[in-house]
Amino acid sequence: xxxxxxxxxxxxxxxxxxxxxxxxxxxxxxxxxxxxxxxxxxxxxxxxxxxxxxxxxxxxxxxxxxxxxxxxxxxxxxxxxxxxxxxxxxxxxxxxxxxxxxxxxxxxxxxxxxxxxxxxxxxxxxxxxxxxxxxxxxxxxxxxxxxxxxxxxxxxxxxxxxxxxxxxxxxxxxxxxxxxxxxxxxxxxxxxxxxxxxxxxxxxxxxxxxxxxxxxxxxxxxxxxxxxxxxxxxxxxxxxxxxxxxxxxxxxxxxxxxxxxxxxxxxxxxxxxxxxxxxxxxxxxxxxxxxxxxxxxxxxxxxxxxxxxxxxxx
Amino acid sequence: xxxxxxxxxxxxxxxxxxxxxxxxxxxxxxxxxxxxxxxxxxxxxxxxxxxxxxxxxxxxxxxxxxxxxxxxxxxxxxxxxxxxxxxxxxxxxxxxxxxxxxxxxxxxxxxxxxxxxxxxxxxxxxxxxxxxxxxxxxxxxxxxxxxxxxxxxxxxxxxxxxxxxxxxxxxxxxxxxxxxxxxxxxxxxxxxxxxxxxxxxxxxxxxxxxxxxxxxxxxxxxxxxxxxxxxxxxxxxxxxxxxxxxxxxxxxxxxxxxxxxxxxxxxxxxxxxxxxxxxxxxxxxxxxxxxxxxxxxxxxxxxxxxxxxxxxxxxxxxxxxxxxxxxxxxxxxxxxxxxxxxxxxxxxxxxxxxxxxxxxxxxxxxxxxxxxxxxxxxxxxxxxxxxxxxxxxxxxxxxxxxxxxxxxxxxxxxxxxxxxxxxxxxxxxxxxxxxxxxxxxxxxxxxxxxxxxxxxxxx
Numbered sequence: 001x002x003x004x005x006x007x008x009x010x011x012x013x014x015x016x017x018x019x020x021x022x023x024x025x026x027x028x029x030x031x032x033x034x035x036x037x038x039x040x041x042x043x044x045x046x047x048x049x050x051x052x053x054x055x056x057x058x059x060x061x062x063x064x065x066x067x068x069x070x071x072x073x074x075x076x077x078x079x080x081x082x083x084x085x086x087x088x089x090x091x092x093x094x095x096x097x098x099x100x101x102x103x104x105x106x107x108x109x110x111x112x113x114x115x116x117x118x119x120x121x122x123x124x125x126x127x128x129x130x131x132x133x134x135x136x137x138x139x140x141x142x143x144x145x146x147x148x149x150x151x152x153x154x155x156x157x158x159x160x161x162x163x164x165x166x167x168x169x170x171x172x173x174x175x176x177x178x179x180x181x182x183x184x185x186x187x188x189x190x191x192x193x194x195x196x197x198x199x200x201x202x203x204x205x206x207x208x209x210x211x212x213x214x215x216x217x218x219x220x221x222x223x224x225x226x227x228x229x230x231x232x233x234x235x236x237x238x239x240x241x242x243x244x245x246x247x248x249x250x251x252x253x254x255x256x257x258x259x260x261x262x263x264x265x266x267x268x269x270x271x272x273x274x275x276x277x278x279x280x281x282x283x284x285x286x287x288x289x290x291x292x293x294x295x296x297x298x299x300x301x302x303x304x305x306x307x308x309x310x311x312x313x314x
Numbered sequence: 315x316x317x318x319x320x321x322x323x324x325x326x327x328x329x330x331x332x333x334x335x336x337x338x339x340x341x342x343x344x345x346x347x348x349x350x351x352x353x354x355x356x357x358x359x360x361x362x363x364x365x366x367x368x369x370x371x372x373x374x375x376x377x378x379x380x381x382x383x384x385x386x387x388x389x390x391x392x393x394x395x396x397x398x399x400x401x402x403x404x405x406x407x408x409x410x411x412x413x414x415x416x417x418x419x420x421x422x423x424x425x426x427x428x429x430x431x432x433x434x435x436x437x438x439x440x441x442x443x444x445x446x447x448x449x450x451x452x453x454x455x456x457x458x459x460x461x462x463x464x465x466x467x468x469x470x471x472x473x474x475x476x477x478x479x480x481x482x483x484x485x486x487x488x489x490x491x492x493x494x495x496x497x498x499x500x501x502x503x504x505x506x507x508x509x510x511x512x513x514x515x516x517x518x519x520x521x522x523x524x525x526x527x528x529x530x531x532x533x534x535x536x537x538x539x540x541x542x543x544x545x546x547x548x549x550x551x552x553x554x555x556x557x558x559x560x561x562x563x564x565x566x567x568x569x570x571x572x573x574x575x576x577x578x579x580x581x582x583x584x585x586x587x588x589x590x591x592x593x594x595x596x597x598x599x600x601x602x603x604x605x606x607x608x609x610x611x612x613x614x615x616x617x618x619x620x621x622x623x624x625x626x627x628x629x630x631x632x633x634x635x636x637x638x639x640x641x642x643x644x645x646x647x648x649x650x651x652x653x654x655x656x657x658x659x660x661x662x663x664x665x666x667x668x669x670x671x672x673x674x675x676x677x678x679x680x681x682x683x684x685x686x687x688x689x690x691x692x693x694x695x696x697x698x699x700x701x702x703x704x705x706x707x708x709x710x711x712x713x714x715x716x717x718x719x720x721x722x723x724x725x726x727x728x729x730x731x732x733x734x735x736x737x738x739x740x741x742x743x744x745x746x747x748x749x750x751x752x753x754x755x756x757x758x759x760x761x762x763x764x765x766x767x768x769x770x771x772x773x
Contacts, residue, residue, distance in 0.1 A: 014767060050549040052754070069552075070330055077549040081756070083542025088348060096344055100337055100550040144546070 002061070003028045003152055003183040004049065009058035011044050018044035019055070020207040026152070026183055026200075031174070033198035033215070034187040035293075037301050040204045042187050043080070046154055049185070050077050062152070073102040076150035080157045080187075082141050084129045091125035094144050101148040108147065115143045119169075134161050142170060146177060153177065154185045159193065171197070191294035195219075201293075205301050215293065222296050225264045226289045227273065230257055233281030241280040246273060257284060337551045338559045345534070345563025350570060362575045367582035374586065384454055387426040389414045391434040398465055405454065418445060430458060436466065509638070509719035510692065516642045517715040519572075521685050524650050524711070527568040528657040528677075532670065534560050535661030535753070544753045553750040558742075561654040565647065641718055641727070648734045649711025652741050653677065659745035662752030663760045672762075680708035688716045695720035705730045707737025744769065 005025035011018045018041045026032040036042050047053045049060070051072060060067035062074070085093055091112065098108035116122045119139055129137060138161045146153065158174070159167045174197065178184060186198060194201060195215060203211035211218065226249065231238060235251065235258055242248060245268035251260040258281075264273060270286060277283065291299075349355055388409045390396060399407040407430075410417050414431055421429065429445040436442065442462055444450065471481060535557075538544040547556055660673040684703060691700040695717050703713040704722075710730045714722070751768040752760065 013771070047754070052545070052548050052553075070326075070333070072550060075549070077546065079542070079545040079549075081542040081545060083544070083546065085348075085537075085543055086541055096340070097546065097550070099340055100547065102333065141546075 001028050001064075002026060003063060004185070005061045006045070006049070007059045007061075009045065009048060009055045009060070011041075011048065011053070011055050017207050019048075021058075022204060022207070022209050023058075024202045024209070024212070026185055028183050029178065029181055030199040031178055031184045031186050031197050033194045033201035034185055034204070035189075035191075035194065035201055035297060036204035041207045042204055043156070045204070046077075046079075046156060046185070046187065049154060050075060073148065074151045076101075076145045076148065076153045078141065078145040078153075078155045078158055080160070082138060082161070084137060084141060084144075086130040087128060089125070090127050090129060090132070090140055093129065094140065094147070097144045098147045103148050111147050111149075112143070115147065119143065135163060135166055138162060139166065142173070146173075146182075150182065152183050152185065154187075156187045157189070158186070159188070159190065191292060191297055194293045203297065203300060211296075211300055218296060219290050219293065222291045222299075223288065224291065225268075227262050227264065227270055228285075228287045228289055229260045229262055229273075229277070229283065230285040231260070231277070231281040231283045232257060237280040238277060241277045242273075243276050246276075261289065334552075334555060338555050338562075341551070341556060341559025342563040342566065345560050346566045346570075349530075349564065349567045355567070355571065359571055359574045360578070362571075363578035363582050366575075366579045367586055370583050371586045382427075384427045384450060385425060386428050386430050386458070387417060387424070388430045388432065389417055390432045392432055392436045394436065394469060395432055395462070395465060399461060402457070405457065421445070421447065428454075430462075432462070437470070440466075512638065513716050513719040514688065514692065516638075516646075517688055517712040518685075520642075520646050520649050520711045520715060521681065523568055523572070523646060524653045524681060527564050527650060528653040530564050530567075531561055531654045532657040532661035533667065534564065535658050535749070536664065536667060536670075539662065539753050539756075540665060542756075548753070553753065554746045557655070557658050557746060557749050561651065561658060565650055565654065568650070638718060642715060644731060645711040645715055645734070648731075648738060652707055652711075652734065652738045653681070655738070655742045655745040659748040659752070659765075662749040663755075663765060665756065673765075677708075680706075681712075684709035684712040688712060691716050701726060705733050707734045707741075710734055747771070 002025045005023070007023050009019050009022045022041070022045060024032070024034070024045075034042055034045065044053070048055050049067075051067065051069065062068075062071045065071075088096075094112050095105065095108050098112070099105060103111070113122075116125065121136070121139060124132065124136070124140070129140070132140070142158070145155075155174070158170055162170060171193070174184065174186075186194075188194060198215050200214050201212065201218065202209050213221075235253075238258070238260065239248065239251075242262065245265050247263045247265055249261040249263055251258065253259070262273065264270070270288070274283065274286065382404075384405050386399075386405055386407045388395065388399065388407055389412070390409065391414075396409055401407055408426070410429075414429070417429055427447060428450055431443040431445065433439060433441065433443075442458075444455065444458065468478065471478060538547070538556075544556075551559075656677055660670055660677065663673060664670050687699070687703060687709075691697075691703065691713055694700060700713065700717055703709045704717050704726065710733065714727070714730050718727075747769045748765050751771055752765075
């Protein structure tokens with residue numbers, strides 16, 4: 001069951017098209033990565049999901065229902081461009097924003113107390129936002145975003161501005177929220193965190209979706225049949241041994257162990273590779289190299305056409 | 315997807331409306347409370363009346379400072395004024411039998427403050443002269459001038475054989491009333507200096523209110539935009555609700571401040587008044603100063619009581635208070651709401667206050683124009699210029715208030731009010747469209763062309 005889905009979303013500004021028939025679907029209780037280079041149309045899509053702007057055409061569904069104004073209270077949004085009223089006190093401000101999301105004053109106060117204790121920031125209640133450091137402001141903003149316990153949480157670059165310790169704290173909170181049943185749309189440029197957190201992704205480039213699926217599948221699909229071989233023995237005899245079905249991409253030595261990266265061409269298998277080299281060197285290990293999301297992102301975006309032609313499909 | 319029964323859909327709609335209302339109220343509350351709690355608001359609230367009361371106080375106080383006693387030595391070569399100038403609490407006249415040059419030489423040996431020289435040919439030359447050690451005040455100069463002049467007049471009258479009371483009966487004070495004949499044949503007489511003043515003050519108040527608090531709306535929008543909080547908020551409420559909440563909240567702040575000013579000023583002034591009225595002497599003194607300095611007021615005081623009552627009567631008759639009050643409230647709020655919406659649109663289109671210039675011009679020009687043309691309208695309240703300015707929504711709030719004391723046909727008034735309401739709706743519609751797009755446009759300098767395009771973006 002999808003918590004959210006968008007079908008054929010088109011959004012045009014003046015002469016520029018921000019989204020050209022983009023569809024996504026976010027499974028319940030999962031983390032969905034919305035990826036893409038700057039200016040690809042991610043923010044436009046996020047704003048449409050939040051009903052800040054409307055699409056020119058296309059349909060949006062929340063929990064199977066057509067997206068409506070009252071769904072807004074079940075969505076939490078942490079924009080990339082963070083902001084709070086600088087002159088307002090932390091507690092008062094958090095209460096205000098929570099009540100705008102439909103919480104009662106009592107509920108909001110109770111939940112805020114819980115979060116402030118959890119983040120160990122109870123002493124900040126009467127401080128003005130401008131007295132806090134940027135990282136501290138981010139913490140407050142995160143709390144405000146999740147306070148009304150939204151079913152769908154949209155986080156745009158949630159880790160920016162945090163030091164590694166606090167980034168880890170937020171990461172754990174995100175995972176905990178997921179555990180409790182929240183579905184999350186997660187937009188970031190940090191591909192390592194995508195691999196770590198996301199179940200599914202969609203990659204948007206130049207207003208179009210160019211890739212989607214689960215992170216595992218995508219990484220599998222984008223394997224290039226490349227292996228890392230660790231061996232001891234003569235490098236020259238190793239190089240001679242590799243038959244024409246292989247391409248040596250890189251080699252280096254660590255202590256007395258040699259490490260070579262080899263791409264298998266045509267339909268060659270690792271078995272064939274082993275058969276070829278085993279008589280000449282001592283093989284310590286063989287490991288397939290699975291491309292990182294980072295590699296996939298770069299190859300997909302920077303070389304969209306060429307990449308699609310040279311892709312190996314299994 | 316299940317279809318909901320019709321009555322439930324209706325109920326959902328109702329609830330949605332309620333929630334939207336609650337959110338607008340919440341926004342109004344925040345806008346109001348954060349501003350009212352600000353130090354600058356509290357300072358201004360007390361400083362305003364203190365300045366007002368201080369001004370009144372200073373006026374009283376200056377008048378109460380007793381002028382130094384002046385000994386006036388009269389050197390009267392004409393011999394006409396000998397012992398005829400009356401001493402007052404401030405001036406003592408003494409008369410010299412010596413020549414002017416003698417007295418001038420001995421001036422510093424006496425305790426005389428000034429020498430009043432009346433030449434022998436005073437009747438022809440009509441010139442007198444004062445010599446002094448220390449510059450005498452204007453009040454004293456005036457007093458001497460008046461009293462010598464008056465005496466001279468009396469002497470001339472006597473010389474030509476006219477009795478003073480004869481003259482009084484010849485002196486004529488005309489009383490002009492202006493009466494309008496209505497189409498229906500009714501007469502309407504207006505004698506409306508007071509109501510004119512009231513109308514003008516009302517116009518100025520509206521002008522100030524729009525400028526002060528309209529600018530606050532704009533600044534508030536810019537603050538939300540530059541601090542980026544706007545994106546968080548409009549993921550909870552519609553941009554239109556945020557805009558209206560802000561405008562209404564700030565209006566409430568303005569009304570609070572004005573109300574406090576009026577109350578505090580009234581209390582303060584009456585306290586100052588009481589303080590000065592305590593001792594009888596100072597009251598006498600004040601009356602004296604009023605009498606000499608402000609002849610009209612003195613004249614009003616000396617008027618027979620029934621005549622006084624008549625003036626007050628005609629004031630109450632002429633100023634249609636209910637209409638005046640109602641129109642004031644209407645134009646005060648209507649004008650502010652209209653301009654507030656436009657100011658919000660300007661705020662949304664820029665990134666900082668410095669960039670507002672180009673968009674402010676079309677707003678400030680009609681406002682300043684209506685202020686400067688108000689006097690023209692007062693002299694010509696039924697000109698077509700006055701009519702059009704009082705119908706055009708951007709100028710009507712100030713101009714109509716100025717026109718009302720002169721009697722405005724109901725047709726004009728109603729047309730003007732309808733136009734203002736339409737203007738407000740139109741301005742809000744346009745502003746909401748610009749606002750909605752503008753608040754999300756960061757780091758771009760907008761042009762009029764872009765604003766125009768924003769009007770047609772789909773929600």
